[in-house]
Amino acid sequence: MDTKSESLTKYKMWIGGEWTEATSGAYFESYNPYTGKPWALMPRAGAADIDRAVQAAHQAFTAGAWPKMTASQRGALLRKLGDLITDNADALAKIEVRDNGKLFSEMRGQTAYMAQWYYYFGGLADKIEGAVIPSDKADTFNYTEHEPLGVVAAIVPWNSPLLLTAWKLAPALAAGNTAVIKPSEFTSASLLEFCKLIEKAGFPPGVVNAVTGFGDEAGAPLIEHPLVAKITFTGSDKTGQRIYETAARGMKRVSLELGGKSPNIVFDDADLDNAVKGAISGIFAATGQTCIAGSRLLVQRSIHDRFVDKLVAFAKTARIGDPMSLDTQVGPVTTPPQYKKVLDYLDIAKSEGATTALGGNRAEEFGGYFVEPTIFTGVRNSMRIAQEEVFGPVLAVIPFEDEEDAIAIGNDVVFGLAAGVWTQSMRRAFLMAKRLQAGTVWINTYRAVSYLSPFGGYKRSGIGRESGQEMIKEYLQTKSVWISMATEVPNPFVMR
Known part of the structure; x- marks a missing residue:
């Protein structure tokens, strides 16, 4: 590594509750769009690092503290994270500006406002309710409950990394899932800074993981990983189509927020x-x-x-x-x-x-x-x-x-x-x-968005919705439970 690279800020990834380099030890440069010059080094993750992150998320989902938490406890963690975001909004905005070149006034508004997603879905976490289903079968009781999917792969773009992470991560965690987040290779720094707040908030190890790298080296292994249950992606329609095709081969759930020509x-x-x-x-x-x-x-x-x-x-x-x-x-x-x-x-x-x-x-x-x-x-x-x-x-x-x-x-x-x-x-x-x-x-307005209102597209602009009360179902699956109260099992050769 040359002297110039040694002077750049060097980041590490957040996997399984630990700060770690890529397995290969490789890094890549992140550029400041205002100056056109590199300012930071990001770990260049490969398939082995993706597997580490997904395995950590899967372990956190199936064992340990996270699945034992009540929905109210998960919500409290999300609200605590919202407080930390509010306290650190300026610092997060400055990192985003340095990494993606958007206006500080815009990024400061976004980093401050994104706390509302964690407050909102933190409050919604313990309000996910099933239903009792009227039964047409004698002596039976039927009800539904909603359960998390498992490991969610969240892939976010370079234009508003932290805000769009909030749109995906807050409902995913509120629903009880775990997550592996991959930011754009052009704007990875703010997510890694954000993971410091995840750590400080006290989320159990492996619940949230952040990997950095390129699409073919890190993104593809992430969406192809057999332990990933859902992929949520924001980006171009062409990339979204490729993700959709890959997800279909693995029967994975998808949410795609894609391009526009509004x-x-x-x-x-x-x-x-x-x-x-x-x-x-x-x-x-x-x-x-x-x-x-x-x-x-x-x-x-x-x-x-x-x-x-x-x-x-x-x-x-x-x-x-x-x-x-x-x-x-x-x-x-x-x-x-x-x-x-x-x-x-x-x-x-x-x-x-x-x-x-x-x-x-x-x-x-x-x-x-x-x-x-x-x-x-x-x-x-x-x-x-x-x-x-x-x-x-x-x-x-x-x-x-x-x-x-x-x-x-x-x-x-x-x-x-x-x-x-x-x-x-x-x-x-x-x-x-x-x-x-x-x-x-x-x-008579434009560019108004809110954590309260669903957002998504028609046609090639995407599949599914983000934000709003209904969209938490994008991160849940429904289970139907039947209980028989009959004293004698009827003819076993006939469907009830």
Whole structure:
């Protein structure tokens, strides 16, 4: 290892209640997107490390303190973890900014808010109830109970590692499962820092494990491991499809929160100033690196030009720079491959004939992986820039004629994660909410999420839901119990 690498922060993985290196002793560098330079070293896990982690989680699920805990005791641990998150929100946010380049103001809001998932599901842990089933069989009693699945493999992306971990881990633990978490190789540091809070909260060894590494070396062995009962994944639809196919071979449960190409629809009766802010929030907040990005802006033709003028004028004021500065509004793209992908899509849009109303280039003066906030007009919904997820600060503006046209364009895509509608008409708001094929529809707002509300997608945007009371069932299985009170067993050759 060279002198440069020796000066970097070196992390260890969290497996079976111990901090450990990879079996191979290998590490890989994690880069700061703002500077483009490495700042930390992460253990490069392989199949042997994955097996260690899954075995530790399986052991914790089947023996020891965890399965002996009551649901109320599990809930108390989760709420204690929520307190620790609240106390350490600033420190966790700073690590995330250094690792993924998103704004400190955004990450600080996320790390503080994510405690609510642990509070909420901690409170829900002892409220998982079965049912007594009315029986049509004489002298029998039938009831159901809900039980945990076992080892949950949680694979989280690089754009909001800790918040999206909370969406998966809090309900999984509340239901009584154990977990092995694999973060993106681009943003592993914050999860390992978070595991220090897991340790401090007093979770039994092996209940939560964190492994770091690359998809083919660590991710694939994790989803293929025979002791993994469920896989929960957030990421691209192509990777999600491969995980789904692999899980099917092992008959594993899956929850997939995948990509989006969400329509943000502005009608001519909307409050245009508010709609401009909603459009900006939908695509330039978080540098467009959110699955719910409103990357297709549908504007009614009668106000198209006026609205675009307002939008471009507002977007020009966006301040690009150091994500740690509270004045910065647009930070860098998180990873080098994603940076190249976004730049490639700028060229694709131009080659397709889209008009560049704003930006359209790399922001070279800032160093790191910066892209100018970009707005394309003259976009047809059939263009690649309108059909494929860019995952960057790139907006495609598409005109529409009326409600039917907006619905047709909005639904004409393989994704269905979210949609936004800007209108003052109550009738239109309910109509659009009903007919848009999206798991979340926002009316006169955008990017609102809550631990109280289910989140997930239609079509290639995923399977299952995260957050909300009902979704804890994603981490449970139902058992039906029959008790006979008959004094004599009837004919054993006939089904009762």
